[in-house]
Amino acid sequence: MPGEMPDETAAGSERMTAPRSRRWHRELPRAGARTAGPPSTCSCEATPTPVGQLRDDRKREDAMAIEAISQAMAGGMSATSAVSQSMGKDAFLKLLITQLQHQDPLNPADSTEFTAQLAQFSSLEQLSNINTNLETLKLYEASINNAQAVGFIGKQILAEGNTVEKSGDLPFTCEFELPAEAKRLVVTIYDAAGGFVKDIDLSGQFSGHQAVVWDGTDRNGSPAPDGSYSFEVQAQGVDGTSLSVASRSRGLVTGVVFENGATYLISGQHRFAVGDVLQVSAAPKAAAAP
Structure with missing residues (x-):
């Protein structure tokens, strides 16, 4: 329309908004800006240990424990044949059962060696029975000889x-x-x-x-x-x-x-x-x- 005045309301609104926006930007700290003063020495938060390192440490400890058990078992297995020569069949059987109960689950006893130990136990039992029978026969023979010796008198x-x-x-x-x-x-x-x-x-x-x-x-x-x-x-x-x-x-x-x-x-x-x-x-x- 002729003689229209420009929209002062819109222009004024624009003028009022722009400075307010500029003031808000000035209030924001600049990136990387730091306040003057001594550097902070706060250590409130410890550096977390990586999960992979924890797993490696745990595996290392398990490996050491398994190795110790394996060495103990190996020593027990190798000593079984020597011990069986100086112990009875009951003690030998207890030792064999104890070895089976405490063997390393990740490295069990060799089946061949276990079979050999069973054969040793069987031989030990048979020899023990034979020895018992021989001792009994020896007593019987001594009794017979003693009875016969009395007949020499006179x-x-x-x-x-x-x-x-x-x-x-x-x-x-x-x-x-x-x-x-x-x-x-x-x-x-x-x-x-x-x-x-x-x-x-x-x-x-x-x-x-x-x-x-x-x-x-x-x-x-x-x-x-x-x-x-x-x-x-x-x-x-x-x-x-x-x-x-x-x-x-x-x-x-x-x-x-x-x-x-x-x-x-x-x-x-x-x-x-x-x-x-x-x-x-x-x-x-x-x-x-x-």
Whole structure:
């Protein structure tokens, strides 16, 4: 319209808004602007540990623990065979079960080694049972031998040995075995202390079982005191070489002794092992026990 006035309201509004906007921008701090003053030393917030590092530390600790357990298990496995040689089957079985209960789940026991240990346990059990049976048989055998040994009492025996028991004025025989014919033979009598008593010098003797009578006198012809005597036989073959002579002892059994698992027959002051007895016969009437 002619004569219209410009819209002062809109213009005024525009003029009022623009300065207000500019004032708001001036109030905002500029990027990177800092107030003067000493630098801040506040450490209220700690630097967080990365999650990956925590996982690595945990894996490292687990690996160390597993390695320690594995070493302990390996030591136990390797020592099982040595320990099984000095322990009973019950203790060995407990050790085997304990190893299975505490084995490393990430590194279990080798099946081959476990099978070998089971085989060792089976062998140990069988050997233990065999040993028990042998001990029982040993007791039975000892009982039988002891019962049989009592039957020697009152009997005359011929056994390996070189002893003579002198009692009274009766003559006594020194018995021995010659491996071959002897051209010369000497029987030497000794007392209980090993002192010389008498020599009995004989000419040729045939091979086999021989007996030399000792009249019970010493080298002066005087009666020797009663007691225990021993004899030694030296023989010379027809070719002049020395012969090996096996001496024999004969005596009346008056008792039986059981000592340290062995059985001995008592004859006078001497004892003979049952295994050394070569001959058993009835006692002579004059020497029979009352």
